[in-house]
Amino acid sequence: MLLLVGAALLAFVIWGFWRAAQPPVPYFQGQMEARETDVAGKVPARIAQVHVKEGQQIEAGALLVELDSPEVRAKLAQAEAARDAAQAQADKAARGARPEEVQMARLAWQRAQAAADLAETSWKRVQSLYAQGLVSAQKRDEAQTNARAATAQAQAARAQYDLAASGARTEDRSAADAQTRRAAGAIAEVQAAQAETQLRSPVSGEVAKVLARVGELSPQGVAVVTVVDLQDQWLVLNVREDDLPRFAMGQRFTGRLPALAGRTAEFEVFYQAVLPDFATWRATRGSQGFDARTFEVHARPVAPIEGARPGMSVVVEGAV
Structure with a gap:
């Protein structure tokens, strides 16, 4: 009996050492992004009315803000x-x-x-x-x-x-x-300038930010409403170049969204771009070699993810 217990203990220790010697499972974390549109006036004017609220669903062409400009009328x-x-x-x-x-x-x-x-x-x-x-x-x-x-x-x-x-x-x-x-x-x-006193949304989506307040002066070119298109979302990952083959153009992989109770979704890579030098991770060799650069990778969901919102984390584990 003691012999069996000893053998089992020895096997467990050997398995622990073997497990510790294995390379760590690849782990990447990114976040969801969505297309945002900032709506700003082309003429300086005073805000007369605000017709939308944050979180409101709107269609393209919806009236967002009305501006008042006596100069335009004159x-x-x-x-x-x-x-x-x-x-x-x-x-x-x-x-x-x-x-x-x-x-x-x-x-x-x-x-x-x-x-x-x-x-x-x-x-x-x-x-x-x-x-x-x-x-x-x-x-x-x-x-x-x-x-x-x-x-x-x-x-x-x-x-x-x-x-x-x-x-x-x-x-x-x-x-x-x-x-x-x-x-x-x-x-x-x-x-044309008078038409710009009625700010309308160029896209359909959800009102993400309302910075306009009635009576305030709206400067030219300063956004007063931000509209986000939740139908146009993608995942952003920062990947070191030695891991980049896992995220080749057109490559598909599975990610997990902790905010959605760990729901998984399939993504497809459509964009790669190197980040500036300050984003370099580490040198591959201490004495010679090259610095491993970091790339920004964008991947779009293969199918719409219900409930996904910009800013939600996405975890990608294991080999792709």
Whole structure:
């Protein structure tokens, strides 16, 4: 009996030494991450209303926060006034002179033409009398000059009438149309800024953080709400390069989530990247060799993990 007990004790001691001599079981610990979207305003404004709470499930396009910006409203009013003025100028250029102005120009031309005809008739009469020696050369020259001046005035009046009848020049109409388009562009720019006073979620997910408070000033580009997409989660592991073959691209492995009562899930590696030098673990040899670098490995669950949330630990044990 004592012999059997001694043999059993010896076998247990031998097994303990053998177990102690075995290399430790590989053990890796990482944590779950998820896609987060920070929603921030493009214009500085004061927070008027907050429509969501932390933990709330929302769809893409949901209204998160309303901002109040008197400056944007004032710029919109200015842009609309500039548009109206430009449109009035374009309408004026397109329509040309008023009918009354055209009528006045036509009558002025007719009056000038009548005066020119009379001056031409007088010149012909004086020329005939001069040929008969009844008037002096001075009188003939004055009549000729008056006829020429009256003809020039009639031509100028006709040009004024043609100008009024044809309306604005093509260049003037083009310039007026360009001013109208410029004003419309300014309005579109201000309307785009006004639309940014209503912050909407670009993605579906869960509201993770609400940093906005009614009455506070929201600076430009500072996030006021963070939305996390729980459908887009992955595991992050820091792996020394001599263990990296266990987590090759496309490799699948099993991890355990202690926060979910030890539930296991299968993951697939889709990303590897070396960490900076300060993350080096240790030298492989004391006298020569190289330093073992650390790599960041991302692995996505093969199937959705119900209840998994960012920050939960994932333990990977044993050989992959």
